[in-house]
Amino acid sequence: MTWSVGAGLEGKGVLVTGAAGGIGRAVCDAFGKTGxxxxxxxxxQxxxxxxxxxxxxxxxxxxxTxxxxxxxxxxxxxxxxxxxxNLYVLASLAAVLRRRYSIDEIxxxxxxxxxxxxxKAVFFLCRAAARPMIAAGQGGRIITFSSQGWWTGGIGGSVVYAASKGGIVSMTRGLARTLGQYGITVNAVSPGQTHTPMLMTGLDPxxxxxxxxxxxxxxxxxxEEIAGPVVFLASRHASYITGSTINVSGGYLMY
Ligand SMILES: NC(=O)c1ccc[n+]([C@@H]2O[C@H](COP(=O)([O-])OP(=O)(O)OC[C@H]3O[C@@H](n4cnc5c(N)ncnc54)[C@H](O)[C@@H]3O)[C@@H](O)[C@H]2O)c1
Structure with missing residues (x-):
């Protein structure tokens, strides 16, 4: 086995959504470096x-799109x-957050x-991406994006967003159970606070x-500190990890 962060990813097809976002750009850059x-x-566009x-x-x-x-x-x-x-990896980052500090405003x-x-869009894209992975018979990697809100219920006016990210954790586990038989792993990355437009927009200092x-x-x-675990999950080194929610929060939460 080659011991490098992106082991096994050379020549592999990777679809990244939310690619123009703060974390998405770093994820694209990191995958580019793996070949x-x-x-x-x-x-x-x-x-x-x-x-x-x-x-x-x-x-x-x-x-x-x-x-x-x-x-x-x-x-x-x-x-x-x-x-x-080919399509070997789906990294599904696209998401939106609308802060409402009072639930009455939602x-x-x-x-x-x-x-x-x-x-909803994440589920249907995961399903669509899994089909050619199954047909190719080479396994695959699906990486979804949750948030610490899946655990906390949302801080800073984000209860609705948090509920959607809780759904991501459950759905990721369900897809991992369904797709494991095809050698496709499905894991969620759960970032903590990350310096991007999504975090900073409308956030009370x-x-x-x-x-x-x-x-x-x-x-x-x-x-970049979130992109590393994404590439790891896509790499050969993460072959036995599925259904996990990887907590990348600087210890903000510990699970
Ligand atoms: N930044 C943080 O602190 C933080 C914390 C926890 C989780 N996350 C998660 O990490 C992921 C990336 O977040 P980010 O901080 O880079 O956010 P971001 O807002 O910088 O990027 C999100 C991207 O998704 C795109 N997008 C939104 N709706 C879309 C649609 N309908 N179709 C296609 N693309 C669409 C946006 O245009 C944007 O470029 C998200 O899933 C987010 O929920 C971020």
């Missing part, structure tokens, strides 16, 4: 083009197989918007300071 070929998916232009390696593809459109998932996955040569649209992107104070490592992580 994998990446399809970077996000809402705006110019932004994913920029992500791909900055990546190491070759054969990467930038695609603009709104993942709430479930009919776009099959064509997206087929395009990944055709243009990357609207039905707030609920639907966050659950449609954060949970006092809440931000208290988050830092409650983190044993004493700081808010940079996106």
């Amino acid at each position: 994998a070929r990446v399809m970077a998916v996000d809402l705006e 110019a932004k994913v083009d920029e992500v791909v232009a900055g990546m190491e390696g070759s054969g990467h593809v930038a695609v603009a 709104d993942l709430r459109d479930l009919s776009a998932h099959e064509p997206l996955v087929q395009r990944a197989v055709a243009e990357l040569g 609207t039905e649209d707030d609920w639907d918007f966050q659950h449609d992107v954060n949970l 006092k809440v931000y300071e208290s988050m830092k104070a409650q983190t044993p490592l004493g700081y808010v992580s940079e996106p």
